[in-house]
Amino acid sequence: MHISLKNNLDNKKVLAKAVLKSAEQLGLHKEQLAMVLQLDCATLSKTELELYPDSEQGKHALLLIRIYIALYTLTGGDLDWIQHFMKTINHGTGGIPMQQIENPSGLAAVLKFVEAIRDKL
Numbered sequence: 001m002h003i004s005l006k007n008n009l010d011n012k013k014v015l016a017k018a019v020l021k022s023a024e025q026l027g028l029h030k031e032q033l034a035m036v037l038q039l040d041c042a043t044l045s046k047t048e049l050e051l052y053p054d055s056e057q058g059k060h061a062l063l064l065i066r067i068y069i070a071l072y073t074l075t076g077g078d079l080d081w082i083q084h085f086m087k088t089i090n091h092g093t094g095g096i097p098m099q100q101i102e103n104p105s106g107l108a109a110v111l112k113f114v115e116a117i118r119d120k121l
Contacts, residue, residue, distance in 0.1 A: 012050035019051065019061035022068035027083035028098070035102040036064055063107050067097075070114040074121070092117070 023033040034044045037057045043049070051058045068082075075081045086098045093100055093113045100106030 012052055013048070015051045015053055015058055015061055016049040018065055020049070022065045025079060025082065026064070026068055026071070026086050026098075028086075032098065032102065033064075036060055036107060060104065060107060063111050064101065067101070067107075067111050067114055070111070070118045073118050074114065 019033070019037070023036075028036070030044055031041055034041045037044070037051070037060050039057055051061050053059075053062065071082045071085060087096065089096050090113075093110050095106070097110045100110050
């Protein structure tokens with residue numbers, strides 16, 4: 001299979017736009033998103049942010065997007081509920097999801113929880 005350079009550049013831009021939008025919908029500030037992606041705020045603030053899907057930052061971005069998708073599905077897109085979930089202590093995740101996702105193990109734990117709940121519906 002041949003992947004063109006242009007396609008790879010498009011994927012980097014699409015992933016960056018998707019994670020920025022997901023973070024906004026989840027109620028994350030730029031500083032929080034920078035922590036999730038393990039980037040400095042200056043890099044995140046670039047006008048043309050690009051994230052390689054196979055990079056560590058790209059993998060974290062994909063996990064965050066999956067959290068957003070699961071919560072969107074669970075709530076029918078209710079952003080108030082989604083943001084309440086992210087900011088409130090949750091016994092299922094063992095903490096406050098907004099804080100938990102700032103490190104890789106917390107990001108994985110929150111994703112596992114919301115996808116498990118979604119899959120039960």
